[in-house]
Amino acid sequence: MLVAFSLTPLGVQTAVADYIADAVRVIRDSGLPNRSDSMYTMIEGEWDEVMDVIKHATEAVAAKAPRVQLIVKADIWPDMPNPLDGKIALLEQHIAEATQD
Template identity: 75%
Template sequence: MLVAFALTPMGVKESVAEYVAEAVKIVRESGLPNRSDSMYTMIEGEWDEVMSVIRRATEAVALKAPRVQVSIKVDVWPAMPAPLDNKIALLEQHVAATEGG
């Protein structure tokens, strides 16, 4: 299962990096495969372990911000091993195929 989530601290200044940094640290320390970009953090794992990490990350941000919005998108694809890397690899194969011809 692959989960993309975003935490949005509300009622804070325009840049939220300092608030989100602790959440990303929790994700990285979880030991689950993960990747962060400018809008989302993605975690690969089973329901309970992924949701536990998201809960802890949200709680960490909530200690510093008066309000936190959480957006979660889940991709359940049991036949896809290591979706964090393999979904992109599959996409790149298709892009390469379109460039050849």
């Protein structure tokens, strides 16, 4: 399972990096494959372990912010090995094949 999610602290100043840094530490400490960018964090794993990490990351933000918005998008693809990198590799393969035609 691959999950992309976004946490937004509400009721705080414009710069939120300090709030999000606490969440990213929780995610990285989980040991699950993950990647963060400027909009989302993606995490790979089994349903219960991924949702547990998202819960703890949300709680880390909520410890400092009066309100937290959570957006979650999941890709449940049982036959895809290592979806965090596997989906991109599959895309790159299709791009390369189209270029060769």
